[in-house]
Amino acid sequence: MKEAAARACISESLVYQWIADGTLPHFRVGAKGKRGKILIEVEDLDGVMAGFKVGKPEPTVAPAPKPVKPPQPVLRHMRLKP
Structure with missing residues (x-):
């Protein structure tokens, strides 16, 4: 035990x-x-x-932004008089 603890510094x-x-x-x-x-x-x-080794985290790639949809025109029903 002493040798293992000394080798691992624990x-x-x-x-x-x-x-x-x-x-x-x-x-x-x-x-x-x-x-x-x-x-x-x-x-x-x-x-x-080795299982406890903490390294530099891998850089994460930001997700691509969602495409911006142009605003849709507001359509209304109109009554036409004859």
């Missing part, structure tokens, strides 16, 4: 939390029914850390 408790909630894949080596030793592969730790 606390050991956060490593344990990631293991408990399934975020960080690991191996538990030891007798059945006992706690055993937890082993973490470097690639798995690097993969989890």
Whole structure:
């Protein structure tokens, strides 16, 4: 745990939390029914850390403005006198 925490610059408790909630894949080596030793592969730790990387957001393209329709003339019924 210490090595994984030091490599990722995080606390050991956060490593344990990631293991408990399934975020960080690991191996538990030891007798059945006992706690055993937890082993973490470097690639798995690097993969989890890469998932947290925040980069520059991609520039969003503004949607094209809707075409402006010309105003429609107002038509009224007219009564014609004979």
